[in-house]
Amino acid sequence: MPRIHRLSTRLANQIAAGEVVERPASVVKEILENSLDAGATRIDIDVEAGGVQLIRVRDNGQGMEPDDLPLALARHATSKIRSLEDLEQVGSLGFRGEALASIGSVSRLTLTTNHREDSSEGCSALCEGRDMQVEVRPAPHPRGTTVEVRDLFFNTPARRKFLRTEKTEFGHLEEVVKRLALSRFEVGFTLRHNGRVVHALKPALDEVQARRRVAAVCGPAFMEQSIHLDSERTDLRLWGWVGLPTFSRSQADSQYFFVNGRVIRDKLIAHAVKQAYRDVLYHGRHPAFVLFLELDPAQVDVNVHPGKHEVRFRDSRAVHQCVFGTLHRALAEVRPETAAPPVRTAEGLAVDTETGEVARQPGLSWGAPPAPGPAAYRPSPVPAPGLALEQVRSYAGLHPPAAGLPEQAAPEEVPPLGYALAQLKGIYILAENAHGLVLVDMHAAHERITYERLKASRASEGVRSQPLLVPQAMAVSQREVRLASDHAALFSDLGLVLEVAGEESLMIRQVPVALRDADIPALVRDVLADLAEYGSSDRIEAHLDEILSTMACHGSVRANRRLTVPEMNALLRDMEATERAGQCNHGRPTWTQLGLEDLDRLFLRGR
Numbered sequence: 001m002p003r004i005h006r007l008s009t010r011l012a013n014q015i016a017a018g019e020v021v022e023r024p025a026s027v028v029k030e031i032l033e034n035s036l037d038a039g040a041t042r043i044d045i046d047v048e049a050g051g052v053q054l055i056r057v058r059d060n061g062q063g064m065e066p067d068d069l070p071l072a073l074a075r076h077a078t079s080k081i082r083s084l085e086d087l088e089q090v091g092s093l094g095f096r097g098e099a100l101a102s103i104g105s106v107s108r109l110t111l112t113t114n115h116r117e118d119s120s121e122g123c124s125a126l127c128e129g130r131d132m133q134v135e136v137r138p139a140p141h142p143r144g145t146t147v148e149v150r151d152l153f154f155n156t157p158a159r160r161k162f163l164r165t166e167k168t169e170f171g172h173l174e175e176v177v178k179r180l181a182l183s184r185f186e187v188g189f190t191l192r193h194n195g196r197v198v199h200a201l202k203p204a205l206d207e208v209q210a211r212r213r214v215a216a217v218c219g220p221a222f223m224e225q226s227i228h229l230d231s232e233r234t235d236l237r238l239w240g241w242v243g244l245p246t247f248s249r250s251q252a253d254s255q256y257f258f259v260n261g262r263v264i265r266d267k268l269i270a271h272a273v274k275q276a277y278r279d280v281l282y283h284g285r286h287p288a289f290v291l292f293l294e295l296d297p298a299q300v301d302v303n304v305h306p307g308k309h310e311v312r313f314r315d316s317r318a319v320h321q322c323v324f325g326t327l328h329r330a331l332a333e334v335r336p337e338t339a340a341p342p343v344r345t346a347e348g349l350a351v352d353t354e355t356g357e358v359a360r361q362p363g364l365s366w367g368a369p370p371a372p373g374p375a376a377y378r379p380s381p382v383p384a385p386g387l388a389l390e391q392v393r394s395y396a397g398l399h400p401p402a403a404g405l406p407e408q409a410a411p412e413e414v415p416p417l418g419y420a421l422a423q424l425k426g427i428y429i430l431a432e433n434a435h436g437l438v439l440v441d442m443h444a445a446h447e448r449i450t451y452e453r454l455k456a457s458r459a460s461e462g463v464r465s466q467p468l469l470v471p472q473a474m475a476v477s478q479r480e481v482r483l484a485s486d487h488a489a490l491f492s493d494l495g496l497v498l499e500v501a502g503e504e505s506l507m508i509r510q511v512p513v514a515l516r517d518a519d520i521p522a523l524v525r526d527v528l529a530d531l532a533e534y535g536s537s538d539r540i541e542a543h544l545d546e547i548l549s550t551m552a553c554h555g556s557v558r559a560n561r562r563l564t565v566p567e568m569n570a571l572l573r574d575m576e577a578t579e580r581a582g583q584c585n586h587g588r589p590t591w592t593q594l595g596l597e598d599l600d601r602l603f604l605r606g607r
């Protein structure tokens with residue numbers, strides 16, 4: 001029988017390193033967090049061979065006393081917390097006191113530091129994967145600290161085998177630097193790889209500079225096509241930028257979320273964001289965002305994971321509600337008058353023509369008689385939901401001419417989508433606004449307007465629901481029974497009446513008419529799972545919306561219908577008054593704009 005013995009310090013540290021030091025990127029994360037905790041305002045990062053050969057980070061933070069150097073390299077030694085109370089409201093990024101010890105146990109680590117402003121005499125310590133016998137010697141260094149990590153995993157071949165190519169490792173490392181650069185606008189960062197400058201980010205001290213930094217990290221297209229938001233509730237503040245739905249990505253790779261300045265990947269947040277974009281994003285696409293959540297540190301538990309990229313919220317429902325609510329509102333406001341016109345990005349928008357509803361038959365509409373048949377666009381007699389009445393009235397004074405802008409129109413009198421000029425191939429409306437030419441996909445636009453109207457009437461009239469002839473029993477867990485009765489109102493508001501039939505069974509008594517053919521027990525189960533995990537669920541609504549969306553699609557004006565100029569103008573006005581009018585129900589853009597400058601460029605015309 002094997003006897004129990006104590007692990008050597010070195011082995012214990014190497015085991016801890018297994019959790020904290022996965023690859024060069026995780027080393028950089030820990031070292032940068034230390035620099036930020038030390039109050040640095042400038043951080044220079046030099047990397048060689050993807051970080052495997054060398055990572056050197058130099059900061060101008062507060063530095064360390066010579067006597068503290070051996071402790072900095074020891075496990076379970078930290079300057080950041082002293083007691084359990086401190087742990088319950090951590091203000092620093094680090095607090096576990098194990099990063100340097102872990103990194104030092106799997107690399108050749110040199111720490112050089114100086115804590116004095118008035119002298120350049122610092123000290124240095126080297127630790128080479130051995131037991132923590134560190135020797136401190138004098139070394140020149142300005143105030144601040146330099147950490148040098150060479151030959152990562154030189155003594156742990158198993159770990160080394162998991163490393164990818166230099167390019168991939170550097171990619172991960174760069175991502176870490178980008179995330180931390182977004183978390184602290186006031187700190188300057190430079191990142192060099194094999195001697196080449198990859199990022200040089202000056203401290204961003206005002207709004208303009210902050211926008212510049214976001215553009216440098218997320219690309220200028222994101223900055224141009226995102227909405228800025230800032231919402232404060234009693235004890236939660238959420239601010240940042242969210243990409244317009246038309247600026248979506250094929251990967252979830254442009255998503256940055258920070259909680260009290262800490263980079264976080266969180267399922268609850270991801271769910272809230274996804275739910276907010278549900279109605280406006282092209283299927284399978286991912287939104288881009290940079291969001292900062294600020295709340296009382298006592299409301300967040302950061303001691304969940306050694307890598308500290310997960311947190312637990314004390315009131316997770318409130319956080320979910322705040323993120324979902326703020327984004328949902330911001331996205332609903334995206335209408336022609338607020339939004340920059342959707343521009344196709346270099347990446348392009350994956351438009352799947354198979355799901356496109358418009359049958360494109362070029363030429364067929366030419367010469368077709370102007371037939372305002374049943375599916376032709378009818379100007380809406382009543383204002384659309386969320387209609388800005390004042391706005392519509394002020395435009396009403398301006399009489400649109402036969403086509404295009406009235407000659408005497410002042411730019412501020414021209415509605416955002418302008419006035420119709422003509423119809424192209426029975427598919428597009430061409431219109432003139434103050435900037436130039438507007439192109440509208442008439443089916444996509446009408447579909448969104450109809451859909452929003454159907455949703456609004458459901459909201460005002462309620463969901464039509466009918467009792468089941470034979471109530472349906474379903475077996476569930478005790479916890480699910482509790483969730484179902486706690487959230488009975490959520491179900492019944494959407495037309496689903498459930499009853500507790502026993503300790504482990506529910507009875508479905510009434511279902512929404514629109515969902516009578518759906519698999520209701522499966523839906524109920526999914527909703528209960530959401531409620532358990534996130535404290536909220538929009539699944540029933542999503543199902544109901546899907547049906548409305550299909551209805552809207554079939555009820556909308558088809559291609560190859562001739563619209564008269566007044567009909568087209570009415571459609572443009574309705575778009576301006578409709579929430580989420582920038583995308584059709586499938587997340588495709590409904591309109592775009594070619595300004596005079598764009599047209600001039602096309603014709604090489606200097607102005």
Ligand code: ADP
Pocket residue numbers: 030034035038059061062063064071072073077078079080093094095096097098099100101144145
């Ligand atoms: P933690 O950050 O959890 O405290 P670390 O192992 O990362 O643990 O660092 C140990 C200690 O070393 C820190 O608490 C801090 O006092 C000191 N330290 C590390 N890096 C720096 C730095 N760049 N500047 C000043 N002090 C540092």
Ligand code: MG
Pocket residue numbers: 030033034094095097099100
């Ligand atoms: Mg640390």
